[in-house]
Amino acid sequence: MRDMPDAGDQGGDPLFDAPVVEHRNEIFKNRDLVDTDHVPDADRIIGRDEQIEQVAHEIGALVVGEPASSVLIFGKTGTGKSLVAKHVMGRVEAEADRRGVSVGTAYINCSQTDGPARVPRNIGRRINPPESGVKFPSRGISTDEYYERLWSILNQHYDGVAITLDEVDRLRDDSPLMILSRARENGSIDIPISIVAISNKIDYRNQMNERTKSSFGHREYVFDPYDANQLREILRNRSDAFHEGVIEEGVIPRVAALAAKEHGDARKGIELLFSLGKYAIRNGYDTISEEDVPKVREMAEAERLRDLITGLPAHSQHVIGALAALTISNSDEGWFRTSKVLDAYKKLCNEHAVDPVTHERVRQLLEELSFLEITESRNQHQGSKGQFNEHTLNKPPEIIKQIYRETAP
Numbered sequence: 001m002r003d004m005p006d007a008g009d010q011g012g013d014p015l016f017d018a019p020v021v022e023h024r025n026e027i028f029k030n031r032d033l034v035d036t037d038h039v040p041d042a043d044r045i046i047g048r049d050e051q052i053e054q055v056a057h058e059i060g061a062l063v064v065g066e067p068a069s070s071v072l073i074f075g076k077t078g079t080g081k082s083l084v085a086k087h088v089m090g091r092v093e094a095e096a097d098r099r100g101v102s103v104g105t106a107y108i109n110c111s112q113t114d115g116p117a118r119v120p121r122n123i124g125r126r127i128n129p130p131e132s133g134v135k136f137p138s139r140g141i142s143t144d145e146y147y148e149r150l151w152s153i154l155n156q157h158y159d160g161v162a163i164t165l166d167e168v169d170r171l172r173d174d175s176p177l178m179i180l181s182r183a184r185e186n187g188s189i190d191i192p193i194s195i196v197a198i199s200n201k202i203d204y205r206n207q208m209n210e211r212t213k214s215s216f217g218h219r220e221y222v223f224d225p226y227d228a229n230q231l232r233e234i235l236r237n238r239s240d241a242f243h244e245g246v247i248e249e250g251v252i253p254r255v256a257a258l259a260a261k262e263h264g265d266a267r268k269g270i271e272l273l274f275s276l277g278k279y280a281i282r283n284g285y286d287t288i289s290e291e292d293v294p295k296v297r298e299m300a301e302a303e304r305l306r307d308l309i310t311g312l313p314a315h316s317q318h319v320i321g322a323l324a325a326l327t328i329s330n331s332d333e334g335w336f337r338t339s340k341v342l343d344a345y346k347k348l349c350n351e352h353a354v355d356p357v358t359h360e361r362v363r364q365l366l367e368e369l370s371f372l373e374i375t376e377s378r379n380q381h382q383g384s385k386g387q388f389n390e391h392t393l394n395k396p397p398e399i400i401k402q403i404y405r406e407t408a409p
């Protein structure tokens with residue numbers, strides 16, 4: 001999104017002439033730089049030269065129309081996987097073009113594709129030249145037909161194709177990965193195809209179907225999290241998102257240190273810079289100081305938590321409320337056995353005049369909450385008495401309690 005010129009004094013709608021809009025332009029110079037969906041230029045990508053070279057090495061033969069490999073990239077969230085893939089794809093396309101080779105590239109985020117037909121349809125739409133006459137309609141044709149149309153486009157218009165399947169673990173089944181990686185071998189296409197599959201689930205390869213694994217010949221790369229120095233560099237390279245002098249000394253190192261604690265997540269750092277800008281705008285401040293950083297982070301985290309919690313089923317909210325209450329009243333413990341959580345949960349149900357769900361269901365809800373990383377569970381052994389489960393809250397209990405108090409169903 002780009003900042004719009006101020007239309008207020010040129011007869012524009014005064015509704016949008018609020019001081020806040022004017023002030024926004026005094027804070028942000030180039031807001032795209034703190035938008036996490038924006039793909040920055042090469043000179044703003046820090047500490048990923050090796051990974052860029054590795055991926056380029058695997059798929060690079062495409063630029064001369066030769067067969068290339070496929071890759072599977074793993075790494076925790078915010079470690080630059082999508083960025084590196086998009087960056088390399090852009091360079092492959094440009095270099096192929098320069099050499100007079102026509103390479104098609106398509107970036108597909110599999111979390112936004114809900115069925116197997118979506119993948120070939122979306123790839124088709126991305127690479128379909130307007131003059132082809134082929135259509136990829138939203139409905140009315142089978143998955144096989146989408147693939148047939150995709151193959152015909154590729155064979156007629158391209159010398160090679162590179163496809164990024166981001167968040168590939170979100171595909172309900174991995175048939176697209178298998179079909180695409182076998183397309184040349186089984187004669188559907190006669191041009192080289194290269195796939196860059198990305199996942200932040202390190203055990204994804206165990207989830208993969210055996211047949212897919214064997215047809216998807218690929219190298220695997222793991223992207224490590226960034227350390228505080230790299231994060232500082234990444235964020236410094238975004239500081240011209242703001243006008244000169246808006247960010248005070250000390251802000252960037254502080255944000256980088258916090259992002260380093262979040263397992264080295266660059267996205268968290270960039271999001272926090274964006275939140276700091278919005279905070280200054282809302283409050284009419286001209287500068288952002290180091291002291292603002294922890295405050296704004298807490299506010300942003302609370303906002304995110306509120307969205308997350310209010311989106312959960314009613315009884316999950318009561319279970320979280322129970323864990324928060326337990327954590328606050330037993331400040332020296334932190335971990336609580338299932339039976340204790342259950343008692344606290346029933347008490348809350350009683351206060352809210354709702355019927356509690358069964359023990360078994362509460363156990364399942366606790367499992368789901370730990371999957372969402374709102375809570376954590378562990379199995380403890382106690383000599384001859386056997387085993388039991390314990391749970392802890394991963395989020396600040398006071399904030400959870402407040403959200404629960406305001407929003408509990």
Ligand SMILES: Nc1ncnc2c1ncn2[C@@H]1O[C@H](COP(=O)(O)OP(=O)(O)OP(=O)(O)O)[C@@H](O)[C@H]1O
Pocket residue numbers: 035036037038039040044045046047048075076077078079080081082083084199200234266267270
């Ligand atoms: N090395 C880097 N240099 C500059 N910016 C970076 C770097 N790595 C990541 N970023 C920025 O951080 C944000 C997150 O990066 P990216 O989307 O590539 O993460 P990811 O590894 O794909 O995470 P996820 O698993 O959550 O999808 C993006 O806005 C990206 O531009």
Ligand SMILES: [Mg+2]
Pocket residue numbers: 081082083166
């Ligand atoms: Mg990503």
